[in-house]
Amino acid sequence: MTIEAKIEAPKSDLDKQKAYAESLSAKGFKYTFAVGTAFVESMRNTHYKHTGTALDELIDNSIEAGATQVCIALGYSGKSTATPDALAVIDDGHGMPKGMLQPAAAWGGTHRHNEENRSGFGRFGFGLPSASVNQARRYSIFSITEGGNWRSLTVDLDDIAAGKYTDNTDTVRMPDEVEGTEPPKWVMEHISEHMPGGKLTHGTIVLWEKMDRIKWKTTKGMRDNLLQHFGVMFRNYLQQVGLKFDGTSIEPLDPLFLTPGFRYFDEDEDRAKALEPAEIEVKSKRNPDKKVKIAIRYALFPHRFFSRDKDKDAQHGNSNNRFKVANDHRGVIVCRMGRQIDVVERTPWRGLEKFRNDDRYWALEIDFPAELDEEFTIANSKQGVVMSDRIWDLLQDAGVERVIRTLRKEVSAMQKADASKPEDPEKDRASEASMKESEKFRRKRAGGTSAEREAKAREQFEQYVKQKAKEQKRPEETVRNEAQEEEAKHPYKVEFASHPNAPFYRVIQRGAMKVLEINMSHRFYTDLYASAAANRFLRAGLEVMLFSVGEAELDALGNQDKSNFYHVEKIAWSERLEVALDVLHRFGHDEDVVDSEDDNIAAE
Ligand SMILES: Nc1ncnc2c1ncn2[C@@H]1O[C@H](COP(=O)(O)OP(=O)(O)OP(=O)(O)O)[C@@H](O)[C@H]1O
Numbered sequence: 001m002t003i004e005a006k007i008e009a010p011k012s013d014l015d016k017q018k019a020y021a022e023s024l025s026a027k028g029f030k031y032t033f034a035v036g037t038a039f040v041e042s043m044r045n046t047h048y049k050h051t052g053t054a055l056d057e058l059i060d061n062s063i064e065a066g067a068t069q070v071c072i073a074l075g076y077s078g079k080s081t082a083t084p085d086a087l088a089v090i091d092d093g094h095g096m097p098k099g100m101l102q103p104a105a106a107w108g109g110t111h112r113h114n115e116e117n118r119s120g121f122g123r124f125g126f127g128l129p130s131a132s133v134n135q136a137r138r139y140s141i142f143s144i145t146e147g148g149n150w151r152s153l154t155v156d157l158d159d160i161a162a163g164k165y166t167d168n169t170d171t172v173r174m175p176d177e178v179e180g181t182e183p184p185k186w187v188m189e190h191i192s193e194h195m196p197g198g199k200l201t202h203g204t205i206v207l208w209e210k211m212d213r214i215k216w217k218t219t220k221g222m223r224d225n226l227l228q229h230f231g232v233m234f235r236n237y238l239q240q241v242g243l244k245f246d247g248t249s250i251e252p253l254d255p256l257f258l259t260p261g262f263r264y265f266d267e268d269e270d271r272a273k274a275l276e277p278a279e280i281e282v283k284s285k286r287n288p289d290k291k292v293k294i295a296i297r298y299a300l301f302p303h304r305f306f307s308r309d310k311d312k313d314a315q316h317g318n319s320n321n322r323f324k325v326a327n328d329h330r331g332v333i334v335c336r337m338g339r340q341i342d343v344v345e346r347t348p349w350r351g352l353e354k355f356r357n358d359d360r361y362w363a364l365e366i367d368f369p370a371e372l373d374e375e376f377t378i379a380n381s382k383q384g385v386v387m388s389d390r391i392w393d394l395l396q397d398a399g400v401e402r403v404i405r406t407l408r409k410e411v412s413a414m415q416k417a418d419a420s421k422p423e424d425p426e427k428d429r430a431s432e433a434s435m436k437e438s439e440k441f442r443r444k445r446a447g448g449t450s451a452e453r454e455a456k457a458r459e460q461f462e463q464y465v466k467q468k469a470k471e472q473k474r475p476e477e478t479v480r481n482e483a484q485e486e487e488a489k490h491p492y493k494v495e496f497a498s499h500p501n502a503p504f505y506r507v508i509q510r511g512a513m514k515v516l517e518i519n520m521s522h523r524f525y526t527d528l529y530a531s532a533a534a535n536r537f538l539r540a541g542l543e544v545m546l547f548s549v550g551e552a553e554l555d556a557l558g559n560q561d562k563s564n565f566y567h568v569e570k571i572a573w574s575e576r577l578e579v580a581l582d583v584l585h586r587f588g589h590d591e592d593v594v595d596s597e598d599d600n601i602a603a604e
């Protein structure tokens with residue numbers, strides 16, 4: 001699937017800007033900030049999730065101006081580079097023509113308004129001023145077009161508040177463009193170091209100062225969060241535009257981890273599995289003759305995709321770099337023209353109302369064209385989408401709901417398969433170790449080891465050796481020696497087998513080894529032991545519990561009454577437990593349990 005990451009040719013875009021700026025000046029347009037100084041202050045509260053999403057607006061503008069390189073540079077007033085107090089977004093796009101800086105700095109000023117063909121990111125004429133005042137109390141635009149000089153304009157909220165822009169009619173005026181002012185020295189230095197050719201003959205700089213609302217105060221904090229953020233948001237554009245933050249090139253990052261060469265794709269040997277991508281053809285409501293497409297991608301991640309040490313869960317310091325990305329993308333990842341906008345965390349579908357922890361093991365992305373903005377309720381801060389009922393229905397018709405359910409089942413199956421694996425094949429399981437360790441405190445039972453028990457243990461051992469030798473096509477003698485060695489090392493051992501309709505566990509003695517065999521066909525295994533809600537500790541606890549009961553059962557060998565008691569009771573417990581666990585789903589708090597039949601999960 002190719003995502004259309006094409007923006008209009010820069011030349012025609014610049015021409016459109018010229019025409020727009022000329023039409024405003026021909027009308028003798030007077031710039032105001034709507035009514036009074038309060039307007040700008042209240043615009044500061046336009047919702048941006050964080051500094052990164054506000055900066056996305058400026059990067060959008062740069063890409064649309066045909067930039068090949070965008071640099072986000074940090075400025076410092078003192079010697080220390082720990083905490084920046086200015087930031088500049090520098091691009092080598094076509095720049096803004098004379099007369100364009102005032103509308104660009106004001107709300108609603110755009111040459112893109114009501115374009116017949118929505119082919120770019122911008123639409124509202126809000127991005128630049130909204131993002132700027134949201135983060136800083138002072139913003140400037142410096143721009144240069146080919147063959148021209150630098151022009152600039154600065155808006156300072158403190159000056160507005162002090163009445164410096166207010167004229168005698170009480171109108172707050174946009175300051176004029178100033179001809180011939182170069183950007184600050186540190187910005188020029190950044191340009192010579194990081195922009196292609198070391199200088200700008202055309203391009204735009206948006207400078208933020210008096211930054212009072214930056215989410216990450218330190219340079220390090222910004223780097224830690226923003227390199228990844230921009231990599232995700234602009235992943236489909238970073239081949240055509242170079243993007244640097246504080247001198248570091250941003251690598252594209254696909255949160256589906258499906259794109260070779262992108263960040264974390266080959267973090268380790270594990271790879272994401274792509275499911276068949278899909279496309280939905282949609283009639284545009286704006287242009288009923290026009291048909292546009294929504295593209296859909298799916299990915300499924302292997303069970304230990306987020307673990308550093310692949311023998312352990314991605315917990316307690318064992319999670320790799322993919323983990324945070326996947327956690328931030330649980331839900332429907334929504335892109336608009338290949339640029340990520342939002343992750344929708346709820347669906348209207350039964351049982352899928354809310355995404356859960358385990359949903360990090362799969363990912364879903366939908367990419368829509370700006371033609372469908374109304375259907376996705378794109379707001380002017382482009383921070384989020386609310387999909388219309390029609391879009392949800394179209395997604396459902398295209399199989400999205402069904403695929404999500406299938407993906408959840410696959411995740412659940414992976415988890416179940418994994419639950420039976422030991423944490424570290426070299427070491428004892430926690431339960432085996434604790435049974436061994438606690439054995440010395442065991443009370444001596446009357447009867448001790450009966451002859452019957454010993455005979456049975458030998459028989460089990462011989463049977464095991466014969467079977468293994470046959471399976472592995474190896475001499476019995478070799479297998480026997482290995483088994484004896486194993487037996488000496490592991491007096492307790494957990495094994496798994498599938499026996500439909502049999503009790504949920506059994507404990508047998510094989511030579512000197514006590515073996516707990518958990519029945520994978522019983523609901524005890526599928527719904528409790530191997531459920532997503534059970535962690536390693538709980539599983540080890542269940543093993544210890546069954547070992548303890550099972551050991552008493554072994555001790556009963558040779559005592560007919562006791563032996564019969566266990567035999568009969570265990571069958572009764574197992575049957576009762578199978579049914580009760582089935583019913584438990586109706587009453588239990590299983591919202592965090594990945595159930596194999598998701599349709600059964602009651603709507604919240
Ligand atoms: N980096 C830039 N290079 C050239 N022109 C720019 C740049 N940034 C902004 N502009 C001009 O300023 C105008 C205002 O930008 P702003 O981001 O406020 O609105 P927009 O991009 O048109 O719409 P939206 O509110 O959807 O972002 C743009 O329409 C464009 O003409």
Ligand SMILES: [Mg+2]
Pocket residue numbers: 057060061121122123126127128
């Ligand atoms: Mg914009």
